[in-house]
Amino acid sequence: MTLRNVTVIGTGYVGLTTGACLASLGHRVVCADADPGKVERLRRAEVDILEPDLPDVVRAGLASGRLEFTQDTRAAVEKAEVVFLCLPTPMGVGGAADLAAVEAVADEIRDRLPRGCTVVNKSTVPVGTAERVAALLDRPDVTVASNPEFLREGRAVHDFLHPDRIVVGAADPDAARQVADLYVGIDAPRVLTDTAGAELAKYAANFFLAMKLSFANNLATLCERLDADVDDVIAGIGHDPRIGRAFLDPGPGWGGSCLPKDTHALLNVCEESGVEFPLLRATIETNVEHQRRLVERVVAGCAGPDGSLRGVRLALLGLAFKAGTSDLRDSPALAIARLLRERGAELYAYDPAVSERRPDLSDLLTIVDTPLDAVDGARACVVLTEWPQFRDLDWAAVAGRLGTPLVFDFRNILDPGRLGEAALSWEGVGRTPAMAS
Structure with missing residues (x-):
């Protein structure tokens, strides 16, 4: 050695x-x-x-x-x-x-x-x-x-x-x-x-992972329209070793420190090389459109008489781009938050890994100390990061604090049955409460 x-x-x-x-x-x-x-x-x-x-x-x-x-x-x-x-x-x-x-x-x-x-x-x-x-x-x-x-x-x-x-x-x-x-x-x-092969391998890997996530999110939308359960569909294809189960969980879109910048960088490389790669461009556009679609669901459930979210308080659970990290770089949770804020919403957020007040986010949202502080008086609760502790929240206490009993579970991590027992209405991505039960 x-x-x-x-x-x-x-x-x-x-x-x-x-x-x-x-x-x-x-x-x-x-x-x-x-x-x-x-x-x-x-x-x-x-x-x-x-x-x-x-x-x-x-x-x-x-x-x-x-x-x-x-x-x-x-x-x-x-x-x-x-x-x-x-x-x-x-x-x-x-x-x-x-x-x-x-x-x-x-x-x-x-x-x-x-x-x-x-x-x-x-x-x-x-x-x-x-x-x-x-x-x-x-x-x-x-x-x-x-x-x-x-x-x-x-x-x-x-x-x-x-x-x-x-x-x-x-x-x-x-x-x-x-x-x-x-x-x-x-x-x-x-x-x-050679160096070109190694450099391109990294970009190709991240593009492929982003593509799988965009596919899963678009598939979830199709399942909602056809009354199919996206979890069942993914199980039906994920056992195929040519496809695999990884990176097929629908959610609030993909983000983080790598996928957004690397897909855009690869697209730039394609343009400079004179290579058309419509699948790459569609992967990026699908992610943006998916996040807009999720925001429209929140607007449909929470908008005031004028059809906007102006003055509507919303609780966000999760800010990190995924559980297990405090990294907020290109977090899909923040992308959703910005779209909600553009519609006039007042946002209160809790994340177990983001406890300090963030001056860079002060114009976007208010970070609070507990989930109950976030939901207090909110029109709805929106789950944006798959922290496992959110599953074990006292949802009866949450229901007592929420102004309207509505939970948007954009990570599909909650038990709709438990929320139903707490008199809360649950909405997932590509699933209905009956399917999830």
Whole structure:
């Protein structure tokens, strides 16, 4: 087993998970971040993000001496054999990925990289980025590779240590094998390719997952029109191994830190390449239309005499883009909230992972401390994140606080029977109370 000196630049979800998990595999890892406060907290094993098992892995790495944190990016790479770039690539103008952070770091470390080291793009980047980074580095003695991450928030540590596959792309096959060999002891298929293949694999994966979710949401609408139960239909197709059950749960639309920006970035790549990909465009448009359709259902059930939600108080349960994380980036819950607010609704929201008041959301909604605070006097309750604790709420108490006994369960996680016993009316996605019972 060959243990390496590894530097990870960026300590977000991907960077911190990558650094801490590589240290747990025995490598010597330095994680660099430009935020001095964050570096100091990480040195004390204080992890800001909500991610199961990650604080434990960070503590273990620090205790073993194999994991350290620094703000000095240039010094961090001086002894590195492998340098991972785990930097933000947000959606930029026209949907293209904004590579400013990647380019800035490449410029910063250019003259400090040791001869023969490998720079690895871990961030999700457009095809051609590895070549772009190589040109910026202008170091023929340094190889640039692509090793896209396939980590799910809420399961990032598990996914790193138990991946479905490890994809590495490099022009030099030996460099690709060297990067793949970092995952020592992990039993997973290795896909070794060139950088274009690795970069496109990440975008293709996220597009396909988004497409399945848009399909499920559109299917749910069809089920509502035809009095069919979407759960039964999905069960009927999900057992087919060619289709699979994963990512077929209807809900309030898809979102999060990856799918929206990556589908738009891929669409931008298609346009620049002169390739028509109507399925990709339809996947994005279907998601937007689905959210509008859900909002119209709330309007139909809660609108005032003027047909609007002006002055109507609504309770939102859930703000994070999915349960198990506090991440609000491109959350479908917030997309629904914005559409409701545009119709005039006054929104009060509760999320177990979002407790602090958020100044950036103050014009949109009010965050409260408990679910009962959210529903107090509300015209309806709208469930937008699949937190399991919402199933176990005292729904009789909720009914006593709601102004109108109406619950929109846009995650299909509640028991309509229990709500019925509390004299509450339940509406799901692609299901009726009778079907759910």
